[in-house]
Amino acid sequence: MLIRVEIPVDAAGIDRLLRKAFARDDEADLVQQLREDGLLTLGIVATDDEGGVVGYAAFTPVDVQGEDRQWVALAPLAVEDSLRRQGIAEKLVYEGLDALNEFGYATVVVLGSPQYYQRFGFKPAAEHNLHCRWPQSEQTFQLYVLAEDALEGVSGLVAYPPHFDRF
Incomplete structure (x- = not known):
C-alpha cells in the first residue's frame, strides 16, 4: 500500500473508486468537474501493489465570507469496500493534513460524522460562529x-465552490 499525492494517470482509477464506493455518480462527477476547472487543491490516493487506486481524499478551496483565507474542504473521502476498517482513510486524511500544512494552508473543513473526524482533531465549526450552506449541519x-491565526477575526459562512450545490 502506497499513500501519495495523485498524479494524472490516477484519474480513471479515482473515478472508478468513487462510483463504486458511493454507488452513484455524484461524487465521481464532482471530482472530475473540480479537476477540469482547476479546483482540486490536493488529491491523496492509496494504491495497491499493482498501482490501482483503492483510496482517495480530495481537498478543495473554500471561501470564508467571500474571502480567500487559504482554507480547503475535505470531500470526498473513499476507500474500496473490501479494504475498509484497515486505517487507509485515516492515512489519507493525515497525509492530506500534513501536505496542506507544508503548503501553508490555514484550515481544513469537513462535513461528516463528528465521531469519525474528531479523532483527527476536527472541532465543531459552530464553536467559532462558522457555518456552511446546508441546513441541519x-x-x-x-x-x-x-x-495559529487562522480563526482570528473570522466568522460566518464558509462557502464551497458551486460544484457542490447538487448535494
Missing part, C-alpha cells in the same frame, strides 16, 4: 486548524 460541519 451544525453538528457535522467541522474544522481543523493548521495555522
